[in-house]
Every structure is written in structure tokens, then in C-alpha cells.
Amino acid sequence: MNTFQESLARALQLVAQGDAALFEIVARSLSVSGVACIGACIFGLALGGWLGVARFPARGAVVTVLNTFLAIPSVVVGLVVYLLLSRSGPFGFLGWLFSFKAMVAAQVLLVLPVCTALTRQVVEDAERANGEQLQSLGAGGVLRSLLLAFDQRYALVTVLLACFGRAISEVGAVMIVGGNIEGFTRVMTTAIALETSKGDLPLALALGLILLTVVLGLNAGIALIARWRGAHAEGLALAGASA
């Protein structure tokens, strides 16, 4: 049995050598999560922006349900998508099960509530602070949500990065609807689970390292944006004070 050090050394070797199988899995992971995030965020930003300014009788219930979906386990999403796409399910005729499309669909459903709920919170806070001034200028609900989202664009970039982080690091949904088929639907997280159970620790560790690097990159991106925003705001305040 390999020691941890040996496995780690072999893992680093795989990464350094640019192992084709390894990077094929990485590329598939990035494309599944990337496409899913684009799809989910188009709807999530629009829906969250609208919810941030809209007022209707059942709004409180809608927001509560939405916030509940933030914590939905990915395996539950996988199960639901599996049932929908299975032959006897309502969307069985699409023939998507155990395909790239099924994994994207599952991750869209997983990320959509995150994007919608966080966008709603960002836009709602901005609406509470400044919405009536835009309303006074003549902006209706849709325009207000667009203008406030534009104003809060840096906060929303952080939301998008958080959504990608959620998608790329989940394992349950893609395992169920993708089937972890080698060369077809195997992604980083499902490969790590499989290789660990098989005892091929170097490959699992190599994938783990890359996944960690991707997530680390995302967090560094979020931190950089936050830092840049802080420095920018400070610079603006100083410029305003000296003007």
C-alpha cells in the first residue's frame, strides 16, 4: 500500500507530466460546471434581480422556499433529475440520462437557487437603500432591478464565482445523472470518489490537488475583487474629500 508521501509525489508527477487522462477529466469538469453556471446565472440574475424589487402577496413564502433550496443536498437534485430524465420520466424522450447534458441540467438546478437567492439579497439591500430615489426619477420595477444590479456589479461577480465553486465541487448530482462513465461523463469529483475506492490514490490525489487549485483560484478571485473594491472605495473617498 502506498504511503501518503508516495501517493502525493506520484500525484504531483501526474500533474507535472500533463497526464492526458487526468486533464481530460479536468477539462470535462470545467466545461460541465462552466456551461451549467452560465445557464443558471442567466436565469438566476434575472429572477433574483426581479425578486429584489418586486412586491407581491406570496413574496415572503417564495423567498423562504428559495433560501431553503440553498441548502438542498446535491444527491437530492441528482435524484430528481434522474427521475425526470429516466425512460419512464416526463423528459425521458430526450435521451439525456448519463450524458454531458444531464450533468449540466443537474448542476443548473443546483446552482440556480444559489444565484437567485444571493442576487435577490444584493439587489434587495440596494433597493432598500436607494430604490426610492430611482423610483422618483421614473424607474419602474424592471429598470430599477437592472440599474441596481449594474450598480452592484462587483458584488454580483462574487455571486457568480460562488456559484461556480458550488458547481465544480459537488459530486452527488453528477454521479447519479452522469453515471461516472470513463471518457464520457467522468468529472473530477466522481473520479476522485472512484479512484479512492479502487485504491488508486495518486490519481485521486492529483485530481484533488487540481480541484483544490481551482477552488483556491476562485477564492483568490473573490478576495482580490473584495480587496480591489475596498481600495477603490477608499480611493474614491479620498478623492472626494480632497476635491
Add this chain to the structure above:
Amino acid sequence: MSAWVQLKGLDFNYGSVCALRGIDLRIAPGERVALIGANGCGKSTLLRVLDGILRPSAGSIVRDVRMRQALVFQRPFALRASVLFNVALAPWLRGLRWRAAREQAREALGRVGLEALALRNARALSGGQLQRVAFARAWALRPDVLLLDEPTASLDPHAKREVEALMADFASSGMTLVFASHNLGQVKRLATRVVYLEQGRVLADLPVQTFFNGPLGQTSREAELFVKGELG
């Protein structure tokens, strides 16, 4: 004289809190009305009702729809964009094409002396400059009535003078002015009429000379104490 706005028995509630009660008010074109009273007396709410962003809970409000109004807030909001964009946004939101709105915005910025800052990020401005941008934004709407919610409250003395000069300039062009203020000197300088509010009710509605110099009578005892600085 026809009225710009007429309020009859107007109430406004924030949930269970009554902010305005039984307001009867008539404002004619060209008047310069100061709304005064202690904090929480309903000045800002009344301005928002006059602007139309709050709907009364009871009573009626009739506006002359031919006249346009603009509201300037105590702490104006600017989007994270250029000063020109922020000013042009107002006429664009009221239906003007973007190119024409930008032209109108440039002209309005010239009016408040900020044309040199047109391309600067609005978030980089000082409080006084931002308030002048708010005036430019209001001016770009070509309003007949300007509503101002304590426009000099959070400014330093220099910026206060600049903003007050703008208010006087706007008023001299014949614009109807309705402003909330705690600054009684400013009220004396700019207003022709004073409306004193106490707990959401109008306690006094008098010409400025009468309000400050004449006997206010028993019904306006609270107003008299406010003027003396013993209230609010």
C-alpha cells in the same frame, strides 16, 4: 390662482404608524414653501407623497398633471458610473432618447457649475458636489416644481452656501419650491410660506413674515416654541 397640488384630509401610514394625519394643503405655482418641524414630524413623508412615490392611505391628492416635479433627497444616490451618466439617466427614464438626454445633462451640469466633472466617477465626489449633481439631475428633468428634502442638512458650511445659492437661483427662475429644512435662517431667506408640522399634522400654515414675526396664537404654540429653539 390654480393649484399645482391640492391635498384634502390626507393620511399616510407606515404599517401601524401614522406618519401624516388629515393634511389639507394647497400649493400654487411659483410658491416657495418651507416644511419645518421636529425630526419625525412627517416632512420627508409629505415630500414623498407630493412627489408621488408614496400613495396616501386616506384622503385625496390632486396634482396638475401639466406640471412636472423632481425630488432631491438629503443624501443623493449616484450609480457607480460617470457624473454625466447619472444626470442623463433622469431625462432618459422619463422617455427622452439617450443622445438628447446626454445633451440635456451637459446643459444641467453647466447650470450647477460641474461641467468639468462630467466624466468623473460620481462616487468620487464630495457630499457638496454630489448634492449639486442631484440638483443637475433634477434640473435636467426641466421641472416646474422642485421638492427638496433637507438638501443642506449633511453639508459643511461652504457646500451649504453653494447649494443654497442654487436653490435661490432655481427659485428666481419661477420654479415652485417645496423644501424641508431645520435651518430657520435658510427658511427666512428662501421661503415665502411656512408649513409647520407636528406629529404628522399641519399646526401652522402661514406666510414667512407672519410665521416668524407675528403672534402665532394658541393653536400654534408648539410652532412658537420651535421657532424659539425650545422644541425639536
